[in-house]
Amino acid sequence: MKRVSINPITRLEGHGKIDIFLDGEGNVANAYFQVPELRGFEQFCVGRQAEDMPGITSRICGVCPEAHHMAAVKALDQLFGVEPPPAAKKIRELLYMAFFVTDHTTHFYALGGPDFIVGPDAAPSERNILGVVRKVGLDIGKAVIECRARNHHVIRMLGGRGIHPTAGLPGGWSKSVSEQERVEIEEAARQNIDFALFSLGVFEKVVWQNPLYREMVESDVYCHRTYSMGTVDEKGRLNFYDGQLRIVDPDGLEFACYPASEYLDHVSERVEPWTYLKFPFLKKLGWKGFVDGAESGIYAATPLTRLNVSTSLTTPRAQGQFEKFYTAFGGRKPVHHRLATHWARLIEMLYAAERMLELATDPEITSPDVRAIPRNIVGKGVGSVEAPRGTLIHHYEANERGLLTRVNLIVGTTNNHAAIAMSIRKAAERLICAGKLVEEGMLNRIEMAFRLYDPCLSCATHSLPGSMPLEVRIRNHAGELIRSLRREG
């Protein structure tokens, strides 16, 4: 049997690996997405002071520490039985919106977007941020740097540090916002709105209006009918910071809606002996293997599924884009075309920018009342937020001294583990067939199947994030290397 190894050799070296096995006729027999890393946060956090978790769990991922910081403080609010003052919650959400804008920007322009903007068949040396700049203009490169700079500045202003924030506490936030800071944040939010609208324009012009790309987005190769997960407010509208977890079935009907504290009633995790990363699935449906459809417990939690579970968006411009999005897919909801996740991500960027402006102009945001002092230790807390890559759950239990006795984490990318594995297999099956050698453009199309999830193995496996350099090795029946292809990040 032929074995095609897609082995990320530099950026994710040792941290993610795809093996595609071909049968005697050269067709795909099976595909495995292996995650060969375990960092063990759930164990080594036991014994730590519960209030240290926003700091400790930020170190799960240097790309999205803000998500872990927020899920951690929310879990701590419960564990310490304390309700933060309204201003503290708003400051947390404000920081979080700045983070969403910068994170989604990075993905669109540097990680996932180049596939479309530069093109899936372009040379690897062009499929990166520099290629994007060459295609769309130098001003874009500058705008991306400026967008990252201004939002990291806001994150640092509110959270104390640019990477790995420090201000989260059970019962609130360690620092209030001055009027001078507020004015600066308001201006950044306005610039973010412009930039998000501009980015949506780029997507429409470069991707959606290009028949070749549009065909890819709509093709069956990148389509999976799974359950969708996301967080919504009391009216079923998208929210990143707080709300209920909502799951809809492949036809869009509500399957479950619950507070994060009840997550164990809805999600279980499966262990496979060939990978360190677990496979979450819907408990009521059970694990049916790597298959999609209404009978299978496999779900996804991504920007696309978040739109799928939302009735509407709370901000006007993003709502307009949300309607446009579903109209473009013939009014069907949910949308199962996974490449549409890139578009959904930009709509979320616009929502985050608009929500940032709402919070920055909220009269309460400069209130000095940002701390509530816990009076007793409840001993258990489950906090959840929507991380850029999916629903993030932190579950802590602590003893009477506030020392952790149990920690369970289900992170954004892990939710999508089974779906990612399926997407890789399906893309491989459609793109590799008898007699056809794996050429560079085809390899990239397989890679696109998992890059659309923006997989953060730093979070999922607690290894490293980002775009994936690949190596493909094709071996004959005797195991001899007959061809080697590689591309770098």
Add this chain to the structure above:
Amino acid sequence: MEKPKLSMYWASSCGGCEISLVNLHEKILEVDQHFDFFFCPCLLDTKREAVEALPDGALAITFFNGAIRTAENLEMARLMRAKSQLLIAFGACASMGSIPALSNLHTLAAQQRTNYLDSPSIDNPDGVLPQLRTARPEAELELPEFFRTVQSLPQVVAVDYFIPGCPPEPHQIWNVVESVIHGAPLPPKGSVLGTGVSSVCAECPREKNNKRIARFHRTYEIVADPHLCLLEQGLVCMGIATRDGCGALCPQVNMPCTGCYGPPEGVADQGAKMISALGSVLDIGDYKGISEKQVAEKTDAALGGLPDPAGVFYKYSLSGSIWGSKLP
């Protein structure tokens, strides 16, 4: 003239060090102007084989971040050592083990049990555990093994310099890059670059009054005065046992320093330094004429706000510390 080759490699880390480098923002272009940024898996296309093909010492500078946890991390540490004139431990993980090294307080077996058998969300009735080798119908699949402890870079290869921080602040990275660009003479090997030599207290704007404290508080228990020293208000602020250079970021947003820059100049063990500092700050009151038991009770009460000394004093420096590890 050929530009000097710069490289940056990550071992077991979170990616925050790279993000900090990228947060030089427009200055990253200046780095590009002066250096041939040769190898950086995060940002560039160059392969490991291209590094292997270089003569020894061909890389002028390598920033190495992340701790050493797997055989591959170790191989890369040795490779980068051989190929680099200056190998710089970049960030807290490479320098001291940092957060990943907290797992040295636990056994691998406990980690496996927690992750795959006892987790509240696990559904694993057959007790399946990930295996180094698994036979599948198609072929055998392999997973790598981990070392029993997480080590810092200087524990496995010779390191020329250190840039501390979790992550290092961009301005501090710039300090180093700029001085190299301008050809400033290098300090003695083993020095810490781009920071101060004192403690975080030296750049903390909070007022110190040499006040002693009767007990420690947890951060969530009090709202600290915004102008006064946090340690003197009873919060376990590691600033006194931590190198300066960050700008006292955490105390400026009313949070105690957690020690990510490692010990100040001349201090070998950060946790031991903190313990001795606390000894001089803590005042449990008059213990003349009271029984030993009463002294013990008073001490316990005073230390009640400090239930996890290992995790607090050695949060970033457990690898190679005098505390050691739980593992054989």
